Amino acid sequence: MGKKILSCLIVLMAFVLVTSVSAKEKVYINGIDANFPPFAYVDKNGVPDGFDVKAVDWIAKEMGFKVTHKPMDWDGIIPSLKARKIDFIASGMSVTDKRKQEVNFTVPYWVITQVLVVPKDSTLTVDQVFSNGNKVGVQRGTSEATWMKENLIQKGKNFVLREYDSSPLSVEDVVNGRIIAAAMDDSPAKDAVRKRPVKILGSFGMHDENFAYAVRKQDKELLKMLNEGLKKLMADPYWEELKKTYKP
Amino acid sequence: MPVTGKHVVDMMESVAAIKEALPYLLHGSVVTMGLVCGAMILGLTLGIFLAVGQVYGGAVLRSVIGVYVWFFRGVPLLVLLFLFYFGLFSLLNINLSAFTVAAIVLGLISSAYQSQIFRGAIVSLPEGQFKAARALGMSDRKSIFYIILPQALRLSIPAWSNEYSIVLKDSAVAYALGVMEIMARAHFVASRTYEHFPLYFTAGGIFLVLTYLGTKGLGILEKKVSIPGYTR
Numbered sequence: 390m391g392k393k394i395l396s397c398l399i400v401l402m403a404f405v406l407v408t409s410v411s412a413k414e415k416v417y418i419n420g421i422d423a424n425f426p427p428f429a430y431v432d433k434n435g436v437p438d439g440f441d442v443k444a445v446d447w448i449a450k451e452m453g454f455k456v457t458h459k460p461m462d463w464d465g466i467i468p469s470l471k472a473r474k475i476d477f478i479a480s481g482m483s484v485t486d487k488r489k490q491e492v493n494f495t496v497p498y499w500v501i502t503q504v505l506v507v508p509k510d511s512t513l514t515v516d517q518v519f520s521n522g523n524k525v526g527v528q529r530g531t532s533e534a535t536w537m538k539e540n541l542i543q544k545g546k547n548f549v550l551r552e553y554d555s556s557p558l559s560v561e562d563v564v565n566g567r568i569i570a571a572a573m574d575d576s577p578a579k580d581a582v583r584k585r586p587v588k589i590l591g592s593f594g595m596h597d598e599n600f601a602y603a604v605r606k607q608d609k610e611l612l613k614m615l616n617e618g619l620k621k622l623m624a625d626p627y628w629e630e631l632k633k634t635y636k637p
Numbered sequence: 638m639p640v641t642g643k644h645v646v647d648m649m650e651s652v653a654a655i656k657e658a659l660p661y662l663l664h665g666s667v668v669t670m671g672l673v674c675g676a677m678i679l680g681l682t683l684g685i686f687l688a689v690g691q692v693y694g695g696a697v698l699r700s701v702i703g704v705y706v707w708f709f710r711g712v713p714l715l716v717l718l719f720l721f722y723f724g725l726f727s728l729l730n731i732n733l734s735a736f737t738v739a740a741i742v743l744g745l746i747s748s749a750y751q752s753q754i755f756r757g758a759i760v761s762l763p764e765g766q767f768k769a770a771r772a773l774g775m776s777d778r779k780s781i782f783y784i785i786l787p788q789a790l791r792l793s794i795p796a797w798s799n800e801y802s803i804v805l806k807d808s809a810v811a812y813a814l815g816v817m818e819i820m821a822r823a824h825f826v827a828s829r830t831y832e833h834f835p836l837y838f839t840a841g842g843i844f845l846v847l848t849y850l851g852t853k854g855l856g857i858l859e860k861k862v863s864i865p866g867y868t869r
Contacts, residue, residue, distance in 0.1 A: 424828035431825045435661040435817075461815040461826060465723070467640070469815075472727040557828040585830040 679744030684751030
């Protein structure tokens with residue numbers, strides 16, 4: 390009796406596993422953070438859109454490969470890449486030394502400045518934000534979150550870092566008044582200013598960063614292909630068109 | 638707070654945002670229901686075997702099932718999702734989609750809970766039922782599958798519909814893996830439009846409707862399959 394039940398369990402598990410694995414034609418999967426407008430988001434119809442999405446589509450067409458865009462949680466995007474759930478990341482990822490140990494980056498395509506977003510009527514200065522035990526928001530798992538911990542909090546600045554799932558959620562809490570400011574890349578900050586009663590206070594001393602696409606260490610061919618495609622794209626008039634459309 | 642023109646405009650904007658996002662969110666409810674159905678069916682199948690094993694099995698099988706139930710009831714869903722998605726299946730070199738992994742994990746957890754529902758129903762049946770079936774010459778297996786389980790499963794429906802609503806709500810956590818269910822979609826649209834409140838409100842509303850429909854349907858099923866004259 391017991392043995393039979395056990396073998397039934399095993400057969401059932403095997404069935405579930407086998408039916409869900411099927412062979413398909415190779416389509417590259419680009420993992421995106423769909424909470425990162427204007428670089429990556431989903432449009433009204435739920436289709437991935439944004440500066441990075443359209444850029445990759447152009448590169449795929451130019452270089453002759455197929456690509457789909459898969460919205461993911463930003464926090465787990467590098468583990469997903471390493472676990473082969475996705476093949477590369479083109480979604481406003483900053484090049485950092487720490488990430489370089491995990492993945493390979495293409496040539497940089499965008500320079501990004503880190504800024505603070507505050508309520509429209511705020512009169513605080515950058516120094517005042519990082520004092521008095523103020524609460525400051527940031528997206529979890531980002532380079533700015535790491536930088537703020539290492540260069541501000543550990544050096545004795547008196548404020549509390551609140552980590553969010555996405556930059557728009559931190560902006561929402563700035564508007565709600567739960568936090569006094571939120572740190573993020575200047576592009577999503579500009580997007581927030583267009584849509585919510587907030588303003589950009591300015592840079593807070595973090596160095597500029599480069600955006601590049603990330604691929605697995607062993608995927609040398611894909612890296613070469615993306616690099617070549619990116620260089621072609623940046624030399625093409627379409628690149629200027631993208632900038633005009635998405636205003637990153 | 639007095640209602641001003643600005644509030645009215647805000648309200649209208651919120652309604653417009655909900656209207657625009659609704660088809661996209663409703664499409665997410667198909668994904669959610671896929672997750673829930675997959676998980677409930679896997680949980681039902683495994684749960685029945687686990688329950689039968691726990692009631693009628695030998696000491697070794699009983700303790701193995703005990704550990705299984707203890708594990709899946711004791712570890713948080715989010716931990717199991719990450720453990721299976723990034724850990725176990727990657728380690729075994731099986732590349733499953735986030736959807737499949739979420740359905741399997743929800744199903745395994747649900748099987749642990751469902752097994753306890755069925756076990757309770759089986760032991761609540763009068764002992765004479767099993768003895769009578771054996772006395773009529775039925776084998777152990779026949780007695781369990783034709784006499785015990787049909788009654789036990791009927792008794793389990795109310796608790797099972799409770800389990801359905803729990804799995805339905807738990808399925809929202811699958812958004813952490815990037816499964817495009819209701820919550821993930823609400824989150825994505827909110828990031829683009831900055832209409833957080835109306836969108837989460839709508840997502841909650843869709844979950845409420847799905848819970849209502851499911852429990853209502855199971856209530857009808859309970860009446861349909863009830864044995865005439867058999868009162869609990």
